[in-house]
Amino acid sequence: MKPVVLKMGGRLLQDRNALDALLAVCASIKQQRPVILVHGGGDQVDQWLAKFGFSTEKIDGQRVFHQRSKCR
Numbered sequence: 725m726k727p728v729v730l731k732m733g734g735r736l737l738q739d740r741n742a743l744d745a746l747l748a749v750c751a752s753i754k755q756q757r758p759v760i761l762v763h764g765g766g767d768q769v770d771q772w773l774a775k776f777g778f779s780t781e782k783i784d785g786q787r788v789f790h791q792r793s794k795c796r
Contacts (some may be wrong), residue, residue, distance in 0.1 A: 727758035734764040 730750065736742050750759045769787070773780055780787050 725757050727760045728753055729760045729762065731762045732764065734766045734768060737763065737765075738767070 730746075732746060736746065750761060753759050766787070770780065778789065780789055782788070
């Protein structure tokens with residue numbers, strides 16, 4: 725049986741009631757099919773990038789960098 729894949733946004737991690745509701749739905753679905761839960765972390769990633777001096781913007785939901793970055 726194919727799993728149900730659910731993607732939640734990173735902001736959901738900041739709302740305990742919404743997260744609990746989603747996990748309850750996942751538990752219910754899991755009785756019928758496997759569940760794969762994928763989470764974003766956009767807010768946290770934005771904070772880390774700003775902390776290290778990177779500027780970004782979102783265009784059509786995609787993070788866009790305007791600076792060149794180097795991996796060391």
